[in-house]
Amino acid sequence: MATGRTHRPATRSRGIPEATVARLPLYLRALTALSERSVPTVSSEELAAAAGVNSAKLRKDFSYLGSYGTRGVGYDVEYLVYQISRELGLTQDWPVVIVGIGNLGAALANYGGFASRGFRVAALIDADPGMAGKPVAGIPVQHTDELEKIIQDNGVSIGVIATPAGAAQQVCDRLVAAGVTSILNFAPTVLNVPDGVDVRKVDLSIELQILAFHEQRKAGEEAAAEAAVPAAARKASTDQGPDGDVPAVMPA
Amino acid sequence: MATGRTHRPATRSRGIPEATVARLPLYLRALTALSERSVPTVSSEELAAAAGVNSAKLRKDFSYLGSYGTRGVGYDVEYLVYQISRELGLTQDWPVVIVGIGNLGAALANYGGFASRGFRVAALIDADPGMAGKPVAGIPVQHTDELEKIIQDNGVSIGVIATPAGAAQQVCDRLVAAGVTSILNFAPTVLNVPDGVDVRKVDLSIELQILAFHEQRKAGEEAAAEAAVPAAARKASTDQGPDGDVPAVMPA
DNA sequence: CCTTGTGAATGCGTTCACAGCA
DNA sequence: TGCTGTGAACGCATTCACAAGG
Numbered sequence: 005m006a007t008g009r010t011h012r013p014a015t016r017s018r019g020i021p022e023a024t025v026a027r028l029p030l031y032l033r034a035l036t037a038l039s040e041r042s043v044p045t046v047s048s049e050e051l052a053a054a055a056g057v058n059s060a061k062l063r064k065d066f067s068y069l070g071s072y073g074t075r076g077v078g079y080d081v082e083y084l085v086y087q088i089s090r091e092l093g094l095t096q097d098w099p100v101v102i103v104g105i106g107n108l109g110a111a112l113a114n115y116g117g118f119a120s121r122g123f124r125v126a127a128l129i130d131a132d133p134g135m136a137g138k139p140v141a142g143i144p145v146q147h148t149d150e151l152e153k154i155i156q157d158n159g160v161s162i163g164v165i166a167t168p169a170g171a172a173q174q175v176c177d178r179l180v181a182a183g184v185t186s187i188l189n190f191a192p193t194v195l196n197v198p199d200g201v202d203v204r205k206v207d208l209s210i211e212l213q214i215l216a217f218h219e220q221r222k223a224g225e226e227a228a229a230e231a232a233v234p235a236a237a238r239k240a241s242t243d244q245g246p247d248g249d250v251p252a253v254m255p256a
Numbered sequence: 257m258a259t260g261r262t263h264r265p266a267t268r269s270r271g272i273p274e275a276t277v278a279r280l281p282l283y284l285r286a287l288t289a290l291s292e293r294s295v296p297t298v299s300s301e302e303l304a305a306a307a308g309v310n311s312a313k314l315r316k317d318f319s320y321l322g323s324y325g326t327r328g329v330g331y332d333v334e335y336l337v338y339q340i341s342r343e344l345g346l347t348q349d350w351p352v353v354i355v356g357i358g359n360l361g362a363a364l365a366n367y368g369g370f371a372s373r374g375f376r377v378a379a380l381i382d383a384d385p386g387m388a389g390k391p392v393a394g395i396p397v398q399h400t401d402e403l404e405k406i407i408q409d410n411g412v413s414i415g416v417i418a419t420p421a422g423a424a425q426q427v428c429d430r431l432v433a434a435g436v437t438s439i440l441n442f443a444p445t446v447l448n449v450p451d452g453v454d455v456r457k458v459d460l461s462i463e464l465q466i467l468a469f470h471e472q473r474k475a476g477e478e479a480a481a482e483a484a485v486p487a488a489a490r491k492a493s494t495d496q497g498p499d500g501d502v503p504a505v506m507p508a
Numbered sequence: 509c510c511t512t513g514t515g516a517a518t519g520c521g522t523t524c525a526c527a528g529c530a
Numbered sequence: 531t532g533c534t535g536t537g538a539a540c541g542c543a544t545t546c547a548c549a550a551g552g
Contacts, residue, residue, distance in 0.1 A: 023543055029465040033444065047511065056446035059511095060545055067513055076510040076552045092465050093472030100464070107366045111359035117444055117461040122468065161471055162464065185474060186467040188460075192285065192369055194308035202470050204463050208440075209369040211456050212352070212414065213281040213344050215438040216374065218454050219413055220345030222437060275521060299533065311533095312523055319535055327529045327534045 020091070024065045030055045031062070032088045038081050047078040089121075099126035099158045101184075103175050104167030105135060105145050108190055112166060113141040126158040131171065148175075155182035162186045169193045272343070276317045282307045283314070284340045284373075290333050299330040341373075351378035351410045353436075355427050356419030357387060357397050360442055364418060365393040378410040383423065400427075407434035414438045421445045 034054035038046055048066075052059040066072060066079070072087055073079045089095055100118070102109050105128050112118075113128055128140055131148045138145050146154060154160070163184040165172050172191035179187065180201055189195055189205040197203055286306035290298055300318075304311040318324060318331070324339055325331045341347055352370070354361050357380050364370075365380055380392055383400045390397050398406060406412070415436040417424050424443035431439065432453055441447055441457045449455055 021543070025469050026462075026466055028469070029459075029462040030446070032465075034446075049511085054446070056448075058545080060547095061543090063511090063513065064544080071513070073512050074552060075512045075550070078511070091469070093468040094465065096472070098464075098468055098471070107363035111363040112460065114359045115460060118464075121461065121465065123461075123464055162467055186471050188463050188467060194282070194286075194306070196308075200474070202467055204467060206458055206460070206463060207281075208364065208367060208458070209373065209375075210278075210281040211440050211458060212350075212370075212375050213284075213346065213373065214278055215414055215440060215454055215456060216345040216350055217277050217280070217343070219350070219438045220348070222452070273521070301533085310523080312525095313521090315534065316522080316536080323535070325534050328532045329530070330533070 020068045024068055025092075027055070027057065027061075027065055028088050028092055030057070031065070032085065032092070032094075035081055035085045035088070039085055043081055045074075045078045045080055048073070051079065094122040096122060098123050098162055099160045100124065100162045100164060101127045101129055101151075101154060101158075101160050101179075102164045102166060103129045103148075103151070103179070104165060104171070104191075105130040105140055106166065106168075109164075109166035110140050112164060112190075113143065123162075126160055127154045129154065131167075151175075151178055152182040155179065155184060160184060162188070164188045164190070165195075166190045272320045276320055277344075279307070279309065279313075279317055280340050280344055282309070283317070284337065284344070284346075287333055287337045287340070291337055295333055297326075297330045297332055300325070303331065346374040348374060350375050350414055351412045352376065352414045352416060353379045353381055353403075353406060353410075353412050353431075354416045354418060355381045355400075355403070355431070356417060356423070356443075357382040357392055358418065358420075361416075361418035362392050364416060364442075365395065375414075378412055379406045381406065383419075403427075403430055404434040407431065407436060412436060414440070416440045416442070417447075418442045 031051065034051055035046075037054070038051075048059040048063045052062040055062065063073075066084075069087060069091055072084055100123050102112055102125060105113065109128070109130070113125060118125060125141070125143060128143050128145045129148055129151055130136075130145050133147055135145045136147045155163075161184055163179040163186070165175055165179075165187060167175055169191045172189065172193045173195060176187060176189070176195045176197065180197055185200060186202045187195065187197065187204070189203055190207075192207055192209055195203050195205075283303065286303055287298070289306070290303075300311040300315045304314040307314065315325075318336075321339060321343055324336055352375050354364055354377060357365065361380070361382070365377060370377060377393070377395060380395050380397045381400055381403055382388075382397050385399055387397045388399045407415075413436055415431040415438070417427055417431075417439060419427055421443045424441065424445045425447060428439060428441070428447045428449065432449055437453050439447065439449065439453065439455045441455055442459075444459055444461055447455050447457075
């Protein structure tokens with residue numbers, strides 16, 4: 005993991021486990037929904053169900069933030085929303101640039117979930133001079149030449165890369181040199197970044213391949229199950245081990 | 257919990273750890289690149305660098321697949337490509353449907369990385385009757401009414417949900433009822449699925465929030481560092497672990 | 509009673525370090 | 531000699547089960 009640094013720095017570490025951090029946005033979303041329905045309090049059991057995790061995990065997660073619940077009652081929805089938002093740094097405004105305004109970049113620019121939480125699309129950047137000036141999602145696309153200036157003028161620290169794979173590392177280098185320290189990478193490439201820069205990646209192709217792996221195994225199991233009873237000949241031939249553990253890719 | 261099986265069933269488990277499975281596509285991509293450059297063999301060290309992991313992890317990962325390397329030499333690139341492809345189930349063809357042809361759905365339909373590995377977009381489905389018949393990425397959009405028929409006629413087992421959050425669960429239920437057993441969810445919702453169905457999710461907003469968390473912490477550390485050492489003493493770099501790896505989005 | 513908060517137990521994944529083998 | 535393959539050690543995450551406390 006990019007971030008999972010294990011450093012034990014001088015200051016009394018605030019130390020929230022990475023796995024917990026990754027779930028906070030999930031809790032926040034569930035809480036926001038409750039808040040909109042004006043639900044005042046929620047138990048760990050209920051909230052866990054809404055977020056798709058189990059309640060013990062949720063309580064443990066919250067215990068890293070502090071003691072925000074009331075025994076015998078549950079958690080105050082509004083208060084928790086605030087605490088988690090603050091912990092995630094969503095009480096401030098994060099200007100974001102998107103580099104690479106193709107199909108995907110445009111889709112990201114149009115994505116509403118952006119503004120909903122502290123994120124603001126500060127600029128769209130593309131290498132195609134023909135795109136310069138054209139508005140996408142109401143924001144004019146700017147040319148790559150302006151990249152450094154844009155980053156600096158807007159104090160951008162988070163960049164989204166939606167370029168073709170071939171351009172990604174180069175764009176990444178420029179973003180980092182200009183001061184970006186967090187990158188969300190949609191290009192199917194491994195990005196090399198210096199220490200102190202976080203990279204998270206989203207890769208459709210990888211996700212599908214992981215699904216295919218499990219899918220294939222399910223098919224093998226079916227066949228094995230079918231063959232198991234009828235045919236007595238249990239040869240060791242099929243080395244395709246029928247072990248039935250299909251891991252939970254997600255809560256649910 | 258959807259899946260989280262823990263059972264240790266009869267047969268001796270073929271058991272490839274989930275974390276390993278999630279990295280196989282990464283190795284495969286690096287190997288494919290080497291293959292295209294006609295590199296015949298590669299050491300664990302080199303391949304690990306290309307995939308952005310450390311070599312011990314890579315060797316351990318491969319050890320779950322079998323002994324495909326040669327001591328003192330390394331791995332045969334072509335052979336490994338084949339073995340990993342087979343393990344991931346990419347030697348067969350996976351028809352996929354995309355439901356929800358908005359900005360994102362259209363971007364996914366146009367995404368080239370699909371066909372490159374065993375995946376084929378069998379159909380595009382949208383609830384808007386106005387879209388029916390319109391071609392996106394060369395494929396005519398079909399109406400949601402046809403969903404069940406499409407799934408069954410094409411033997412689709414993998415579905416991609418790119419609808420608005422409000423429609424996702426409903427679409428998911430219909431996909432599952434029609435026979436889909438693997439779902440890639442782009443909608444910002446927790447999907448409930450029966451056992452035996454795998455769900456992976458991709459959520460832009462969550463990724464950004466995780467980045468924001470670390471970003472905020474960096475800012476805090478900077479300030480703390482500045483305050484801690486008023487003037488001189490710039491110590492030996494910032495802590496930071498030795499490994500410069502790149503993360504993964506993974507389960508959740 | 510109820511539900512939170514948390515030590516303790518367990519399980520999984522990563523890393524280490526070296527034995528085994530071309 | 532050099533690199534793979536792997537047992538063992540370690541560390542992180544999850545789960546259990548119950549004490550604490552409204």
